[in-house]
Amino acid sequence: MKFRILGRLLAVLLAFGLIAAACGDDDSSDGGDDTGAEAPGAADAGDDDAGGDGGDDGDDAGEPEPEPEVEDVTLRVLVHQNPPMVEFMESFNDEFEAANPHISVDMSVVSPGDLSIATQTRLSADDIDVIDIFGFSNAAQPYMTAVTPPNWQTLIEAGLLMDLTGQPFVDLYDEPTIQDAGSFNGKVYAINLGRVSYSGMFLNLDLFDAEGVDVPTTWSELVTACEVFTSSGNECMTAGGADGWPIFVGAYGLLGAMYPDQAGLMEGLWTGDVRWTDDQGVEMLRRMQIFASEMLEDGVTGLGHDAAPERFKAGDVAMMPTGVWQAPALDDADFDWTYIPFPGSDNPEDNKYLFGKYDQGWAIAANTPHPEASLAYLEAFSEPDNYQAFANAVGFIPTQPTAELNTKLGAEVAPYLANYRVGLEQYWVPPTGVGQWAGAWQGAAWFQPFNEWTDPAALAEQAQMDFDAGLNAG
Amino acid sequence: MRIVDRNYLFARGWKSAAPILFFVPGFFLYLFIAVGPSLATAVYSFTDATGIRGIAINWIGFENYDEFLFRGAASRDNIAALTRTLYFSFFVTTIQFGLGLLLAVLLKRRLRGTAIFRTIFFMPVILGVAIQGLIWKLFLLPSRGPAAQVFEWFGSSSEFLGGQPRQAFIWVIVVQIWANVGITMVIFLAGMQTIPEELYEAARIDGANGWQLFTQVTWPLLTPAVNTNFLLNIIGSLQAWQLFLVLIGYRPGTQVLGYLVFAEGFGQTSGSVTSAFRQGYAAAASIALFMLVLIIALSANFIVTQREKKYMP
Numbered sequence: 001m002k003f004r005i006l007g008r009l010l011a012v013l014l015a016f017g018l019i020a021a022a023c024g025d026d027d028s029s030d031g032g033d034d035t036g037a038e039a040p041g042a043a044d045a046g047d048d049d050a051g052g053d054g055g056d057d058g059d060d061a062g063e064p065e066p067e068p069e070v071e072d073v074t075l076r077v078l079v080h081q082n083p084p085m086v087e088f089m090e091s092f093n094d095e096f097e098a099a100n101p102h103i104s105v106d107m108s109v110v111s112p113g114d115l116s117i118a119t120q121t122r123l124s125a126d127d128i129d130v131i132d133i134f135g136f137s138n139a140a141q142p143y144m145t146a147v148t149p150p151n152w153q154t155l156i157e158a159g160l161l162m163d164l165t166g167q168p169f170v171d172l173y174d175e176p177t178i179q180d181a182g183s184f185n186g187k188v189y190a191i192n193l194g195r196v197s198y199s200g201m202f203l204n205l206d207l208f209d210a211e212g213v214d215v216p217t218t219w220s221e222l223v224t225a226c227e228v229f230t231s232s233g234n235e236c237m238t239a240g241g242a243d244g245w246p247i248f249v250g251a252y253g254l255l256g257a258m259y260p261d262q263a264g265l266m267e268g269l270w271t272g273d274v275r276w277t278d279d280q281g282v283e284m285l286r287r288m289q290i291f292a293s294e295m296l297e298d299g300v301t302g303l304g305h306d307a308a309p310e311r312f313k314a315g316d317v318a319m320m321p322t323g324v325w326q327a328p329a330l331d332d333a334d335f336d337w338t339y340i341p342f343p344g345s346d347n348p349e350d351n352k353y354l355f356g357k358y359d360q361g362w363a364i365a366a367n368t369p370h371p372e373a374s375l376a377y378l379e380a381f382s383e384p385d386n387y388q389a390f391a392n393a394v395g396f397i398p399t400q401p402t403a404e405l406n407t408k409l410g411a412e413v414a415p416y417l418a419n420y421r422v423g424l425e426q427y428w429v430p431p432t433g434v435g436q437w438a439g440a441w442q443g444a445a446w447f448q449p450f451n452e453w454t455d456p457a458a459l460a461e462q463a464q465m466d467f468d469a470g471l472n473a474g
Numbered sequence: 475m476r477i478v479d480r481n482y483l484f485a486r487g488w489k490s491a492a493p494i495l496f497f498v499p500g501f502f503l504y505l506f507i508a509v510g511p512s513l514a515t516a517v518y519s520f521t522d523a524t525g526i527r528g529i530a531i532n533w534i535g536f537e538n539y540d541e542f543l544f545r546g547a548a549s550r551d552n553i554a555a556l557t558r559t560l561y562f563s564f565f566v567t568t569i570q571f572g573l574g575l576l577l578a579v580l581l582k583r584r585l586r587g588t589a590i591f592r593t594i595f596f597m598p599v600i601l602g603v604a605i606q607g608l609i610w611k612l613f614l615l616p617s618r619g620p621a622a623q624v625f626e627w628f629g630s631s632s633e634f635l636g637g638q639p640r641q642a643f644i645w646v647i648v649v650q651i652w653a654n655v656g657i658t659m660v661i662f663l664a665g666m667q668t669i670p671e672e673l674y675e676a677a678r679i680d681g682a683n684g685w686q687l688f689t690q691v692t693w694p695l696l697t698p699a700v701n702t703n704f705l706l707n708i709i710g711s712l713q714a715w716q717l718f719l720v721l722i723g724y725r726p727g728t729q730v731l732g733y734l735v736f737a738e739g740f741g742q743t744s745g746s747v748t749s750a751f752r753q754g755y756a757a758a759a760s761i762a763l764f765m766l767v768l769i770i771a772l773s774a775n776f777i778v779t780q781r782e783k784k785y786m787p
Contacts, residue, residue, distance in 0.1 A: 116748035117740045124527040148750040158528030242636050244723055299617025301636025425747055433546020436726040449633045469547035
């Protein structure tokens with residue numbers, strides 16, 4: 001009996017509690033209007049009428065005007081792991097928070113390999129406001145049939161990315177970048193923050209001087225240079241082989257030298273005008289084998305991409321083929337270095353190109369509960385002074401026309417920027433049903449010691465067979 | 475004191491519904507977390523689902539299965555992954571089973587230090603896959619790693635995880651066994667502790683030697699633990715893929731079926747390019763994996779049932 005009375009009492013108390021909670025002031029559920037979000041340097045939130053009765057300004061001159069209520073906002077930002085970029089973003093976030101006291105930034109950092117999954121899941125769960133998104137690429141072309149659209153296109157078609165068309169900060173970026181790397185069907189969905197090149201290599205100039213070796217401008221000179229370095233007890237090249245992709249990225253210069261028209265190469269493979277078994281394709285693979293099996297030092301199969309610059313800085317490695325994004329890691333190197341296109345051809349004219357991609361960009365979740373704060377974040381980021389500092393920190397080739405790459409890397413790559421081209425990786429859309437060896441452009445990572453292949457001609461045959469299998473599968 | 479009311483199930487009023495009411499929450503929980511997702515996966519396998527909210531899901535019949543098993547050279551790679559999964563399962567199951575049994579027999583002896591060794595052998599089980607992978611990646615560094623040093627003593631060298639697919643594959647088997655042999659050992663130890671000591675004493679009085687004690691007493695009476703370990707090892711190894719992800723990533727010639735499901739469902743990243751999410755296709759691949767597990771598990775179950783009948787009628 002006592003328990004029954006106690007139970008009823010508890011039930012009544014619970015009911016009162018629920019009613020009180022329902023009638024209470026809910027100041028946290030609606031994040032739909034985060035007023036007063038201002039960029040650093042423009043944070044005159046006192047002038048922002050949103051949330052207050054702006055029409056009454058000045059009416060009650062004798063009484064202190066009540067401060068407009070500004071809602072606290074937590075802005076959720078997703079970025080991929082890139083040490084100099086993350087370091088810069090942490091500093092930028094501090095400045096942004098200081099200029100916008102009602103906004104706090106919650107930045108999540110994921111590895112590049114997980115960025116796509118994190119983006120998709122957090123967008124689908126409405127759990128993110130601002131996302132780091134790589135430049136739009138790999139779109140289906142008219143000559144392709146029955147291919148799956150790239151993820152960025154699917155996200156846009158699903159209505160998960162905000163239309164940024166007409167936002168003032170978009171105009172700060174150069175028009176071709178906005179069109180090539182951030183637009184779809186005439187609308188802007190992302191601002192791209194920089195181009196990178198991955199078809200070149202860093203050279204330890206002090207070691208070159210010490211061994212009396214000239215900077216190679218052709219493939220033959222590169223082979224000879226490697227022989228000199230290894231015979232003197234040094235190593236020719238290093239790369240982050242444990243992660244796989246740095247090996248084929250490292251050999252990108254070979255692909256670029258053989259096929260300067262990368263978009264044409266993709267189309268040619270689809271139409272049958274280009275085949276991996278052509279003399280050019282087999283020669284490319286032959287040189288990739290030399291690169292993978294002979295030029296790279298022993299042990300690179302266990303060296304991670306982020307660890308490769310440390311190995312290079314040891315001073316006994318002459319070259320490190322990789323992307324320009326690793327330049328900041330060489331800031332404290334004890335030797336003079338430069339960055340040149342990988343000389344993959346015996347004709348120096350073919351070796352003047354730098355191939356690369358549009359790297360990191362910003363997009364906003366269409367369903368963000370904090371649209372104004374998100375836009376303010378991008379606006380603040382895009383301010384020319386801030387963007388210049390970003391470009392300097394990460395080593396990207398700037399996509400704002402007013403910015404310059406004021407770093408050592410900038411000076412080193414300046415002569416080649418006129419010959420900058422987008423690489424095959426950004427065009428690569430194979431037919432559905434291709435085999436795992438169809439992308440022979442990744443061949444450097446398939447020769448020993450990284451995989452089982454030893455015969456370039458046999459690999460070329462297999463690659464073409466695997467690509468044809470996809471074409472024939474319809 | 476009456477513990478069970480025999481009339482409870484046949485009682486009138488609310489008492490008659492009580493057993494069913496107690497059963498309902500568990501039943502719905504099981505439906506929600508086990509049966510529901512499994513059925514949804516089966517349904518998804520007939521669609522072009524991407525897993526991205528807002529994208530229409532279309533019914534495409536058996537197209538995913540057709541592509542997975544028969545279309546282009548990708549089907550060849552899928553079959554190769556399936557074969558690799560079987561190899562992986564065979565070696566992991568047999569070695570882990572044998573090693574776990576051996577360790578259990580050794581550790582059951584009341585010798586000094588057995589508790590420490592029991593802890594050491596079991597410790598990898600409590601580590602997460604990421605930690606297990608990190609430990610072995612460091613141990614197997616081709617240059618200057620501890621394993622490389624040991625190889626060097628014998629005038630040999632290896633690329634370990636970063637080398638040729640077959641070599642990397644063998645190392646994943648080693649790590650999988652290291653990571654899970656502790657649980658196999660513990661199940662065997664638990665089984666051995668249920669065997670009455672009197673049986674051993676009686677056998678010893680009859681003149682049985684160590685081998686005979688094991689084959690005539692331990693092995694038959696260990697049947698429940700043997701069967702449990704056998705099934706757990708088979709199913710666990712057929713479904714394993716996380717160590718492949720952590721240790722070697724997506725490399726041609728190394729994928730097992732479980733990893734293929736993950737890579738197709740959530741894309742595989744190469745450089746800055748990630749392939750499209752094909753969760754309908756991945757669902758079809760996971761149904762193929764499920765069928766494989768089902769067939770092998772049912773066959774294994776048949777064998778262990780026969781064994782139980784033989785030893786524990």
